[in-house]
Amino acid sequence: MTDKQIYELAIDDLASFGVWYFPMDESAEDELTVRPLIDKETCTDAQIIVRASFVGGDGSSYVGYLYWDGGGEVEYIKPVILLEDGSFVTFWNGMVEPSWADYSARAQELRNGLPFSYASDSLLELPEISGRLEGLYYLDGDRISWVC
Template identity: 50%
Template sequence: MDDTVRNELTVRPVSSREVIEADFQIIVRTVFEGQDGSRYVGYVYWRASDHLGDLQPVVFVGAAGCVTFWSGMLEPAWSAYPLEMQALRLVLPVSFTSEVLFEMASISGVLEGLYYFKNIEDGSVGVVA
């Protein structure tokens, strides 16, 4: 945060190669593709890491809202989402590739389901397919 934001929920575009502080959270538009070729738009948090807890992928599904693929310490459930959003489960695995933003490299990966910390002590991750 800097003096141009009102609170931690403020999002503003980065429209030039301005200096990006290491502690800024940067969300980058990302394209998600289901195994059937269906395409969705969403975002990831840009990090020099491939851990889903750092990337926190989010996919927008029609007008219904979004599916968050990282739930942190809570075990997620597909049943918590409306039916339109649960349809995303049928096209798993979903691959994703973020746009290139200035000198920051694109991030890509594959999602097998909804992820969470299975055991916070050892950092193991669980997935609900």
């Protein structure tokens, strides 16, 4: 089986399988376990992530993933960029105000590429999700804010 922990996903994993899902049953190690999705009929009610492309305002480009959600709001799609060195940047931080200082030196370089546009790959008949990221997002009281 090709199960992984969500935080262990790498660029090569997304190149091999563009869609992953969270198997919420006894076959999964825990709630962070993801598995490649080959046929969307096999898990009609599971949370899935889909490979996405990210392009910075400076022309830089990266691969990552989005939690697939038709609404496309940052708090639901939770965009993540994966880097070659195994580090990553998550653009949704929930109720915790994020800081670029919490990321590796390589990941901090992405700050210079803001804003980022993103688009999910149209795989398994899932419509594309696209948008723009201005920084690291979080819930500030009752509104969404970001840190540039």
